[in-house]
Amino acid sequence: NAGVTQTPKFQVLKTGQSMTLQCAQDMNHEYMSWYRQDPGMGLRLIHYSVGAGITDQGEVPNGYNVSRSTTEDFPLRLLSAAPSQTSVYFCASSAFVGAPTFGSGTRLTVV
Amino acid sequence: KNEVEQSPQNLTAQEGEFITINCSYSVGISALHWLQQHPGGGIVSLFMLSSGKKKHGRLIATINIQEKHSSLHITASHPRDSAVYICAPQGLGGGGADGLTFGKGTHLIIQP
Numbered sequence: 554n555a556g557v558t559q560t561p562k563f564q565v566l567k568t569g570q571s572m573t574l575q576c577a578q579d580m581n582h583e584y585m586s587w588y589r590q591d592p593g594m595g596l597r598l599i600h601y602s603v604g605a606g607i608t609d610q611g612e613v614p615n616g617y618n619v620s621r622s623t624t625e626d627f628p629l630r631l632l633s634a635a636p637s638q639t640s641v642y643f644c645a646s647s648a649f650v651g652a653p654t655f656g657s658g659t660r661l662t663v664v
Numbered sequence: 665k666n667e668v669e670q671s672p673q674n675l676t677a678q679e680g681e682f683i684t685i686n687c688s689y690s691v692g693i694s695a696l697h698w699l700q701q702h703p704g705g706g707i708v709s710l711f712m713l714s715s716g717k718k719k720h721g722r723l724i725a726t727i728n729i730q731e732k733h734s735s736l737h738i739t740a741s742h743p744r745d746s747a748v749y750i751c752a753p754q755g756l757g758g759g760g761a762d763g764l765t766f767g768k769g770t771h772l773i774i775q776p
């Protein structure tokens with residue numbers, strides 16, 4: 554069982570470029586979420602979804618879009634990359650009651 | 665918002681030592697998660713607690729709901745335990761990412 558598959562693992566973008574980080578889970582979890590992790594700070598919630606067709610903003614949503622057309626997939630779109638979006642991004646999924654399962658992370662650098 | 669404090673922020677110990685990492689939070693919760701992140705690696709769930717104590721191998725997690733405090737213990741520590749340990753209380757609203765608050769993590773280094 555794959556769990557949560559997150560791609561790509563590394564990415565370098567130029568300021569102003571757009572890209573999509575992919576996240577897929579095969580555990581039929583209702584909840585999916587995107588976090589960013591920066592040095593000296595805890596994981597911060599960007600966007601989350603409680604089921605297909607339902608998304609909501611987290612703590613730091615500006616500059617990012619999400620959609621949830623299926624239970625399995627929850628892509629994160631950077632609309633116009635900025636150096637402040639240089640970070641490590643994690644996707645996670647969970648059942649309503651249960652521990653989260655994290656993807657392996659994407660290290661993004663915006664130059 | 666739940667305020668989460670972990671201590672210590674950094675801990676270096678010798679192989680074999682007993683390790684304790686503490687987590688305090690400010691508001692009521694439905695459960696608390698302990699996570700582990702190895703350097704450059706992904707994040708793995710170690711425990712989900714709503715009361716009492718859980719044990720998995722050399723790792724023990726305890727929680728005191730009334731005191732709003734949880735501890736993670738490692739017995740007979742080993743260099744492979746070197747990682748960042750993250751405490752994440754789950755809000756009373758229940759499941760899902762929107763209910764999680766994360767501590768900043770405890771950086772643990774176990775020297776041979």
